[in-house]
Amino acid sequence: VADDQITVDRVDSVAVVAMAGDHDVFTAPELRAAVNRPLERSNAVVVDLTNASFIDSSILAVLLGGLRRARETDVGFGLVLDRERTSAVLRILEVTGLVPVFPIHATVGEAVASAAAGENGDGGPRS
Amino acid sequence: MRLAMEASAENVPLARQAVTGFCEAAAVPRQVLDDTRLAVTEACTNVLVHAYLPDTAERPLEVEASIADGALELVVRDAGRGMGVFSDSGGLGLGIPLITALATSVSIRAGRGGRGTEVVMRFDTTGESSA
Numbered sequence: 001v002a003d004d005q006i007t008v009d010r011v012d013s014v015a016v017v018a019m020a021g022d023h024d025v026f027t028a029p030e031l032r033a034a035v036n037r038p039l040e041r042s043n044a045v046v047v048d049l050t051n052a053s054f055i056d057s058s059i060l061a062v063l064l065g066g067l068r069r070a071r072e073t074d075v076g077f078g079l080v081l082d083r084e085r086t087s088a089v090l091r092i093l094e095v096t097g098l099v100p101v102f103p104i105h106a107t108v109g110e111a112v113a114s115a116a117a118g119e120n121g122d123g124g125p126r127s
Numbered sequence: 128m129r130l131a132m133e134a135s136a137e138n139v140p141l142a143r144q145a146v147t148g149f150c151e152a153a154a155v156p157r158q159v160l161d162d163t164r165l166a167v168t169e170a171c172t173n174v175l176v177h178a179y180l181p182d183t184a185e186r187p188l189e190v191e192a193s194i195a196d197g198a199l200e201l202v203v204r205d206a207g208r209g210m211g212v213f214s215d216s217g218g219l220g221l222g223i224p225l226i227t228a229l230a231t232s233v234s235i236r237a238g239r240g241g242r243g244t245e246v247v248m249r250f251d252t253t254g255e256s257s258a
Contacts, residue, residue, distance in 0.1 A: 024139050026139055
């Protein structure tokens with residue numbers, strides 16, 4: 001489906017991986033490559049889920065893998081998601097109890113600033 | 128609605144779209160639809176990852192959806208090696224726990240003739256959720 005896309009932009013030193021549409025085991029390898037490539041170069045990563053309509057546990061596995069790698073190498077990592085808006089993406093994060101695990105920001109700007117400062121939520125969950 | 132296909136990554140979105148279309152035609156409420164989309168995706172992914180050994184040529188995956196008495200029933204069926212404890216997936220192991228959290232009830236049983244696995248998920252279409 002043409003609307004299901006993963007695009008990568010660079011904002012300063014931060015890779016912004018934007019997901020649009022539905023994502024699952026079919027697109028998980030593409031997301032894994034998009035997330036891991038910048039992390040391998042110790043560049044911070046922000047995954048923008050604002051326009052994602054669906055993610056499954058295959059995508060959660062990629063996001064958790066990215067977060068772990070970012071923490072191991074001490075680089076920034078964060079998600080962009082409007083937590084005030086009910087969505088299928090928020091739903092899977094809530095059902096799995098993963099909302100406090102990820103640094104979640106309302107806007108790309110906030111997420112980029114946080115990730116550029118090296119923040120990745122390590123040292124404990126935050127609200 | 129019944130869909131028979133090969134268990135492959137590109138067919139997982141197709142299975143979800145087919146179930147989405149069925150639910151929308153049946154005017155299933157939005158949150159139930161969202162949970163149904165996730166549950167069927169997880170069940171199909173389980174088939175993809177667990178049901179068949181890599182060298183298996185025939186990899187059937189069937190998805191059925193029906194509504195009766197206010198309950199939506201989804202069946203995801205394979206003809207693979209059956210349920211067991213597999214440590215070879217590299218995934219989070221969240222598929223079945225997610226399905227269990229999302230559906231009103233779930234039963235996992237051996238397929239017809241003892242071959243493969245059937246995951247039967249029921250959802251209350253009145254909008255109540257177990258999670």
